[in-house]
Amino acid sequence: MICCIPEMKLTTKPIILVVDDDLNILAVLEARLSSIDYRVLTASGGEEAIELLKNSPVDLMITDVKMPGMGGMDLFSAAHEIRPGLPVMFLTAYGTIPDAVKALKAGAFDYLTKPFNGRELISKVQEVLKKNAPKPTLDTLPPLSESLWGGKSPAMRELYDLVDRIARSDVNVLLLGESGVGKERVARLLHQRGHRREQPFIVVDCGSTPSGLLESELFGHVRGAFTHAIRDKKGLIEAADKGTLFLDEIGNISHDMQVRLLRFLEDRKIRRIGDLREIPVNCRVISATNVILSDEVAAGNFRQDLYYRLRVVTLKIPPLRERREDIPVLAQQFVENFCKSQNLPMVKLPAETIKWLCEYPWPGNVRELKNALEGSVVLCRDGTLHKSDLSLSGLPDAPQKSQAATGDTSSLSLDQSERNAILRALQQAGFVQKKAAHLLGISRRAIHYKIKKYGIDCGKRSSIGREGD
Numbered sequence: 001m002i003c004c005i006p007e008m009k010l011t012t013k014p015i016i017l018v019v020d021d022d023l024n025i026l027a028v029l030e031a032r033l034s035s036i037d038y039r040v041l042t043a044s045g046g047e048e049a050i051e052l053l054k055n056s057p058v059d060l061m062i063t064d065v066k067m068p069g070m071g072g073m074d075l076f077s078a079a080h081e082i083r084p085g086l087p088v089m090f091l092t093a094y095g096t097i098p099d100a101v102k103a104l105k106a107g108a109f110d111y112l113t114k115p116f117n118g119r120e121l122i123s124k125v126q127e128v129l130k131k132n133a134p135k136p137t138l139d140t141l142p143p144l145s146e147s148l149w150g151g152k153s154p155a156m157r158e159l160y161d162l163v164d165r166i167a168r169s170d171v172n173v174l175l176l177g178e179s180g181v182g183k184e185r186v187a188r189l190l191h192q193r194g195h196r197r198e199q200p201f202i203v204v205d206c207g208s209t210p211s212g213l214l215e216s217e218l219f220g221h222v223r224g225a226f227t228h229a230i231r232d233k234k235g236l237i238e239a240a241d242k243g244t245l246f247l248d249e250i251g252n253i254s255h256d257m258q259v260r261l262l263r264f265l266e267d268r269k270i271r272r273i274g275d276l277r278e279i280p281v282n283c284r285v286i287s288a289t290n291v292i293l294s295d296e297v298a299a300g301n302f303r304q305d306l307y308y309r310l311r312v313v314t315l316k317i318p319p320l321r322e323r324r325e326d327i328p329v330l331a332q333q334f335v336e337n338f339c340k341s342q343n344l345p346m347v348k349l350p351a352e353t354i355k356w357l358c359e360y361p362w363p364g365n366v367r368e369l370k371n372a373l374e375g376s377v378v379l380c381r382d383g384t385l386h387k388s389d390l391s392l393s394g395l396p397d398a399p400q401k402s403q404a405a406t407g408d409t410s411s412l413s414l415d416q417s418e419r420n421a422i423l424r425a426l427q428q429a430g431f432v433q434k435k436a437a438h439l440l441g442i443s444r445r446a447i448h449y450k451i452k453k454y455g456i457d458c459g460k461r462s463s464i465g466r467e468g469d
Helices: 023-034 046-055 072-082 094-106 118-131 154-167 183-192 211-219 255-267 293-298 304-310 324-341 351-359 365-379 387-392 414-428 433-440 444-454
Strands: 015-019 039-043 060-064 088-092 110-113 173-176 201-205 244-248 284-289 313-316
Touching (some): 015 023, 015 046, 023 039, 039 046, 046 060, 046 072, 060 072, 060 118, 088 118, 110 118, 154 313, 173 183, 183 201, 183 244, 183 284, 201 211, 293 304, 293 444, 324 351, 324 365, 351 387, 365 387, 414 433, 414 444, 433 444
Parallel strands (some): 015 060, 060 088, 173 284, 173 313, 201 244, 244 284
């Protein structure tokens, strides 16, 4: 009789108990399973297996059906008394297949016939372990500060608190923030920390999807609903059933789509294009935008009732320039993660580089910081990331401080140039926004947003000089 108990250590490797009275079979199974980094316990009979189950955290048991003394079926029953729900696979000769089928009906996961194929064994073991892998719980999830790249600024601490409080509910959430601040990442965190975390998280990019296709993407269609609709298609809203639907750049959808989306939010039912039946959908809706939706509502470009439906709770994600104290932590984390993922030697960030990073305005926010650092890591030569490496990656030679910070009003920033261009167009158009937008080659919605952004008072008919003060 053989009873082999390896030294127990803290580990995340799956532990597999193999039981067979044939020592050659035990040796083959142990070699096969150990080769893919599983921990293997072996026992030559049912009694030894029972002792191991009482003292070891086993994730899967593989046992022969026919053994002297306690057979496989008796061991199966005893094992479930000790470890309810333990997955069990049976090894069987061709003559005992009926016994294996009986075991499947009793709750076993699968069986293999002897002689077995090594690849088939590994495939079945991986399948069983995957099905029985423990689902992540709130206790096993990393802290929010780690999930959002780090940062202990007051603005981020407030965001962590709000995410933690909101995640457990099903209320609709509207995420506001500039491009690159991490709105989709926050949406995923809300999903992962809520009770729907084991269900789908469906992303819809409303900004890049043409309006003519967005309806079909969201609601789906039936065969023959329009040209080229050759088969039924499930929409993304339906695909998000029981999970979370994330509508990115929601401010860009057309008025017709706003009406359809409002109807879904009110009734929680959809109707595919060309179909008559309604399909109930139970999903949480999280939306995001980098435009000021309240201004769009005031301008008549976004439905007020839809706005209220979407923003049951609003989270504003601060831009990087408003939490500069987080930049050193973010920079170090991005560099370390990139070096590890690319198998590169670790790169150092000297104090002068960190100072430079903290002074730069980062108009592209966290996304720009991450991409710039990854490019600089590839370009640096001596294992130390210098300011010159950042310049090579595409950033300017020196940080472009705002005029408010430097007190210098003699030079024009990009924002000032854009502001003055809008003012000139407004003056030339007699302050009629539609005409000014046409002169600039932008939409009426865009010019309205820019006017609000730069605080231009169209009612005062101000000159460029006075508006630029």
